Every structure is written in C-alpha cells, then in structure tokens.
Amino acid sequence: MATRDPHRFVNELDEAALERLIARLESRAQDAVFARLFDKYVVRLPLPPSARVLEVGCGTGAMLRSLARRDDFTGKALGVDQCSHFIEAASQFAQAENISDRLTFKVGDAHCLDFPPATFDVVIAHTLISHVTEPAMVLSEMARVVRPGGTVVIFDGDYASLTYAFPDHGFGHQMDVALASATFNNPRIMRDLPRLLPELGLKLTAAWGDAVVEIGNGSYFKSFVETYVPYVMQAGLLPAQAVDVWLNEQRQAMENGTFFAACNYYTYLARRT
Numbered sequence: 001m002a003t004r005d006p007h008r009f010v011n012e013l014d015e016a017a018l019e020r021l022i023a024r025l026e027s028r029a030q031d032a033v034f035a036r037l038f039d040k041y042v043v044r045l046p047l048p049p050s051a052r053v054l055e056v057g058c059g060t061g062a063m064l065r066s067l068a069r070r071d072d073f074t075g076k077a078l079g080v081d082q083c084s085h086f087i088e089a090a091s092q093f094a095q096a097e098n099i100s101d102r103l104t105f106k107v108g109d110a111h112c113l114d115f116p117p118a119t120f121d122v123v124i125a126h127t128l129i130s131h132v133t134e135p136a137m138v139l140s141e142m143a144r145v146v147r148p149g150g151t152v153v154i155f156d157g158d159y160a161s162l163t164y165a166f167p168d169h170g171f172g173h174q175m176d177v178a179l180a181s182a183t184f185n186n187p188r189i190m191r192d193l194p195r196l197l198p199e200l201g202l203k204l205t206a207a208w209g210d211a212v213v214e215i216g217n218g219s220y221f222k223s224f225v226e227t228y229v230p231y232v233m234q235a236g237l238l239p240a241q242a243v244d245v246w247l248n249e250q251r252q253a254m255e256n257g258t259f260f261a262a263c264n265y266y267t268y269l270a271r272r273t
C-alpha cells in the first residue's frame with residue numbers, strides 16, 4: 001500500500017484517528033521545546049495594534065491561542081483548516097479560554113483561499129507545508145492574501161533529518177526514512193524555499209534553523225512515534241514485526257534513560273514585495 005500522509009488525507013480518517021491527531025497537536029503545542037520555536041518567530045513579527053493574522057492549516061488552533069495569549073498581540077486572527085473536525089475543536093478550545101472574540105476558525109483549502117488579495121498583515125503556515133498536495137500553490141495563495149509589505153512565515157521540519165537511535169544502524173535508517181515518508185507528503189520541502197519564495201514575490205527577510213533533540217528522555221518524539229508508527233505499519237513500508245521491535249526499543253530506551261532522537265526545524269520570514 002502507498003504512503004498516505006494522515007494530515008493531507010485527514011478527511012478520510014475515522015473519528016478515533018482524528019481524536020489521536022487532536023491529542024498529538026495539543027500535546028505538541030504544550031511541549032516546552034516546541035513552544036519556544038513558535039515564540040522565537042512571533043517576537044519578530046511586525047504586528048500593528050489592529051493586526052490581521054491568518055494561519056493556514058491551523059489544526060486545533062493551538063498556535064493562534066498562543067498568539068492570542070500574548071500581551072503584545074491586540075489584533076484579530078483567523079485560522080483555516082481543511083478538516084471540519086479540527087475547526088470545531090479549535091473553536092471549542094478558544095471558547096474555553098475566553099479568547100474566541102479575537103480568534104475565528106473556518107474550514108477551507110490552503111490551495112485556494114477564500115479571501116480577496118492583500119487581506120492580512122501576517123500569514124503563517126506552521127507545520128503545514130510538509131503536508132499539502134501542492135506546496136508551491138499554497139505558497140502562492142499565502143503571497144496573494146498577504147498585503148504588500150506584510151509578512152509570510154513558513155515554519156516546518158526538515159524530515160530528511162528526522163532520526164531515532166537504534167542499535168542496528170541499517171534498520172534504524174530505514175525506519176527514519178519510513179517514518180518521514182509515511183507522515184509527510186513533502187519531507188524535504190523546507191530546502192526548496194530560498195528558490196520558491198522570490199518566484200512568488202516574497203522577499204526573504206530572515207531564516208534560521210533549530211535542532212530539536214531529546215537525549216535520555218523523550219517527550220516530543222515519544223508522542224511522535226506513538227502517533228505515526230501506525231501509519232508506517234498501514235503503508236506496509238517495513239515488516240510489521242521488525243517495526244514492533246523498533247518501537248519497543250524506543251519505549252524501553254525512554255524508560256531506561258538511553259533514548260536519542262532529533263530533527264531539524266526551519267523558520268522563514270518573507271516580506272510581500
């Protein structure tokens with residue numbers, strides 16, 4: 001069976017799988033290491049007092065809730081996602097935090113955004129671009145709906161760098177590759193952005209990389225394997241029994257304090273010319 005990125009094909013998942021993805025998105029947002037990567041670019045965003053912010057592929061809205069909690073954000077933000085289940089969850093989470101007057105969520109496709117040109121001051125894609133069907137089309141839509149002089153942010157992992165330690169290095173490498181291809185439609189897309197952005201009228205203003213590394217114990221990468229190893233199994237990329245052995249080894253390593261996993265993440269800030 002071929003790989004099917006669960007976030008790309010989210011509308012084909014059953015209720016239980018959707019709930020697992022919701023739990024993963026929410027736990028990831030609370031992970032200190034991961035939350036710091038969001039804060040690191042948010043402080044650099046030019047946000048006027050009445051800023052209009054769009055997040056494409058907002059999932060459960062965890063990033064926009066983080067934004068709304070900031071004292072220096074007094075504007076309004078809108079989240080768009082293709083999955084109505086996620087959008088419903090996003091609205092409920094925002095209501096529960098009493099911030100729904102500043103956050104709105106709606107269903108939509110990042111490949112054809114339902115907004116006129118130049119509607120937003122800032123447009124964010126936070127771990128979206130690795131999942132979409134046509135990354136260049138999504139970037140072009142982001143460039144269209146941001147105002148001239150406004151900012152586009154693309155944050156995502158470079159999943160060719162995703163790695164978990166495993167005593168058999170050969171199988172460990174196969175498992176790294178299988179995890180990346182079962183989970184991400186575009187595992188290497190972040191390497192293409194310096195070339196793609198200028199073609200869309202987006203001038204790169206800043207870009208940097210961060211390594212997310214867990215040694216000894218796992219939290220971010222623990223929830224990653226528990227969520228996504230079933231998709232490696234479903235795709236039949238590697239023998240199920242060998243994948244089980246690998247997963248048990250990761251669980252054991254976390255218990256023993258001998259765990260190691262890492263992945264590079266990149267942030268691009270670009271100005272609409």
Ligand SMILES: C[S@@+](CC[C@H](N)C(=O)[O-])C[C@H]1O[C@@H](n2cnc3c(N)ncnc32)[C@H](O)[C@@H]1O
Nearest residue numbers: 007010025057058059081082083109110126127
């Ligand atoms: C890994 S999640 C990230 C969610 C959120 N940005 C966060 O960081 O918590 C990727 C999201 O992209 C959404 N997505 C994927 N393809 C999409 C598309 N073509 N249009 C809109 N949303 C899409 C998925 O439904 C999913 O919610």
